[in-house]
Amino acid sequence: MPVKTATRNNLPSAARQLRQLQAPQQGRLRLALLLALGNTALLIGQYGLLAWLLNQWLQTSINDAFIPTAPRALYFVFIALAACMLLRPVLHYGRERLCVQASLEIRRQLRDRVLQKLARPAAQLAHSDSDGALTSRVLDQVDALDGYLQRYVVQAQLAVLIPLMLLVVTTPFSGLAALLLLLTAPLVPLFMIILGKAASASSRKQLQALSRLGGRFLDLVRGMRTLQHLQATEQAQEQIAQAAEGYRQRTMAVLRLAFLSSAVLEFFAALSIALVAVYLGLGLLGILPWAKASIPVPYTGALFILLLAPEFYAPLRQLGNDYHAKADAEAAMQELAPLLQDEGWQHQGTEPLPGTLPVSIQACDLSVQSTDGRSRLQLPSLHLQAGHSLLIQGASGAGKSTLLQVLLGALPHQGQLLVNGHAFARLELNGWLNGLDYLAQQPRFIEGSLADNLRLAAPQASEARMQAAMAQVGLADLVQQRGLDWPLAERGAGMSGGQLSRVALAQLLLRDRPLWLLDEPTAHLDPDSRRQIHQLLHQLSHGRSLILVSHSSAGLDWVDQRLQLGAPQTENSHA
Template sequence: MDKSLEKSLAKWLKSQQFACGIYLKLAILCGLLNGAAIIAQAYCIAQILQGVIMAELPVNQLMPYFIGLATLLIIRAGLAYGRERFSFEAGKRLRQDIRQAVLNKLVALGPAFIKGKPAGAWASIVLEQVEDLHDFYSKYVPQMMLAAFIPLCILVVVFPLNWAAGLVLLGTAPLIPMFMILVGMGAADANRKNFTALSRLSGHFMDRLQGISTIKLFHRGEAEVTQIHQASEDFRSRTMSVLRLAFLSSAVLEFFAALSIAVLAVYFGFSYLDHLDFGHYGLGISLFTGMFVLILAPEFYQPLRDLGTHYHAKAQAIGAAESLVELLDYPLTHTAAQSGNEMIDLNKVDIVANNLQVMSLDGQCLLGPLSFSIKAGQHVAVVGASGAGKTSLLQALLGFLPYKGELLINGQPFNAISMAHWRKHLAWLGQDPQLFHGTIAENVALGRPDMSESSIINLLEKAQVADFVKQHPQGLYSMISDQSSGVSVGQAQRIALARALSQQASVFLLDEPTASLDEQSAEAVMVSLSQAITDNTAIMVTHKLEELTGFDNIIVLDKGLLIEQGNYTSLMAAQGKFYQLQQQEANV
């Protein structure tokens, strides 16, 4: 990974600490108090050993030290528990904040952007990669403070007793972070590649799982199994490379910590044997001094070793942060405002487009320039061959795609209207509507959870699907599984129509609502739609041209351009592109 990128990601991770609230500071405080308790505990143990072994004092004279030692053990246990709890809470709050920011960003970018990646890839970002930030904030960040404070405090109490031991500790301490950095240099890059492989595997597997019927029908089962195996093998290989770095880091840190403690032990051993005579300021080395320093020596290196152990959490967080930052910093190129004018009256809607160009998220022109006018209450159809730009026009009106030119809603620029306010007055129905896992009632009342059962039944009757619901043993509370499992395509479409009718909308945007239905279901849906849109503005994309005789205006698109518009009779009389499409449909 590029060093400048790694630094910018580390800076971004640091900037998110505010989301942890006070819990991160409390976790650090518990660690600092625990460090002070460690020094006090070592002092009590050294005094007890000095008194028992060298001074041969009775136990009752050492009782204050025993009581202090027992009290410190209880205090340290409480501090360790508090630190873990506060650390977890800090990480949890951070994850909640980041996950909410990711979801808000995805909502702002809209479905046109989301469809650019498989669902599994988004699931990996929202779930796994956000989760992988937890250890950075709950363990690594607090340990950074402790790794600086606790060794410094130990040096402060050791140097006045023995400067040689203090120099050994001071001289060997930098070895641990130095080798930690050397070992960890490639860890962030390995984690980034690991996340990329995981995202690829998640997306690949979910796509194949959703299309399992097509795969089986075309006898592609074995080939897809081979591809999934290759993707999972790539992920396994990258995961093992990350683990190798983690284990290597731990082994190196343990080696140098053990070596440093051994040097201290040898120094005090030879000092007690009178082979070494320095470091004690001419006062001699007592058993208290040796035991106090040797007890503190492992605690001196422990924060540094823990920092090394948690260093992979930093590398892991940097690897995870790359995709998160890329998403969160993705520019909102939509010219539709997420917040804007909410005072405009949208109970009746006029739409005017002048030299309108609908753009893709990467700046390519998908449609236009085109100009048209739709009066309040008019019904307009948009027709054309596949790829002509029909759905792109609806996506722009929904606020999911940016545009250039002029688009006016009741005389106001579209990009000045609040999207939330605008969408409250929209009803959308597509050719493949999404029904969510839940009851029929929950799907119909989506967005209006306070809707009564009688209102839901009334909407189902308007959508001509109430008979199916009433015949079901569980009625409104019959379950719909994932991917609309449990209902037919026609039933799913009419349930979605009931949901659209619940919006009490001023504008209906219909994207081939009968494309995947049989003739009887299509007729039922169109009858219901005709009744629902009688007094409302409606724009419908369709390939079924025979349904358009009653529409006020028909816009004909070809290769992203408006080439004809008028009513059914005038377009047929002109024998242009619309006439050709009609003839092609009749001959099918």
């Protein structure tokens, strides 16, 4: 029976992921909501007291002394008014403080989750993003959630609850005024949604541009010595300037939409308030067409409603402003999705690898689904015999690297996958990874000596063993001339691309694993160097199982099998 691993065909939407992030901090967010509602209740009381006081002032004779002759009740009104004015800032501060703490904690937990995902051995081997792009995601895009968590989450609830509260206290004074408020209220969220969709798309493009800009800038900084040697610093400067200008234009497009939406929201809110004010003013003058010579709303009630009218639309206007924070957060979550897409899935095998080494690999109806449900890999059959080599080719997006990531235990899959006749899903992952070696397009090197970089593969390797490995990859003369203490800059600066590829092969020899997975290790080399490295692989991989992904077949006539993804089955090159 084929073994199927657990998989999720569809990643939850960005909105759903954002709601899940809030779950651990619901206590703080609910308390912040209650404080905001308490602030609104105090505001209603404050405006009610002000309306009553102004009405009393109008009814008092101009010649009378207002404060000295005021009844005792006035003193209690002033005390209550002062209490409202003093307590409201305290409640507002408490709400802001709780929202800030919730945002900090949620972003810290999310960043920890991303770093933990990247810390998994399989993820480290399989991840292909540049360091700059990863840094942008872990830092900038996690922080892009701040505005949403601090403001939008609570404000989205206040935009519903506060208008309802104000309608409840307005209706006893004037049902028509409450109806006008109710009918004009949908205009604000309607235009907020229309403009917010455009803002969301612009925010997503802006974050993608920032990620690419960060990756490009870091790569150019790392390669500065090479650029200076090639006298290409001016071209690099022009590239950065063009990328920065593109990012500036996208940023201005987002700001343009933000200001446009704010202006539209303010216009409709002002228009609605003016409509209510005209109705109340004409009513006080007694010239309403349907209520001539009568005052439908007394002065106190009219003033109270007029004071509350701006507050009725204020939460909706604020939500419109904060909607851009929601758009930024959803765009950031979509960018973070590749780092979190299989966070809930882990390779659960516990059994050691059976049989002898090198290993044989078989697959039948193997498939992998992307986060949006599309197929990333469809492999009807595969049979790699122990000690044989397999060349995988195909168009971009056909699933070449995806197959290697499945074998690294980094992606869930469906179908049958056997190693030495044993279900891959049952194998203990760390033990399996200790039996293979993976080499990506860009080998990883650190700033240090050549020996330091070789010892990344085998920390206990002796100098004689390192020299022997370098001799096997054709760098014996280089070691004899410059020695193992030859310093290398970050990412191997100081060596040519072909030399770095040979050093990477020397690292594979020092680790001495029975299975090699090579993902386009010669993609960045010129045709002659690529052919030489391919021929060198023929010599070094003897006695090992080898899976090589390569667009080029130059120098690979020696491979035992070829797999063209999209074809029904593998072909034996020696048949």
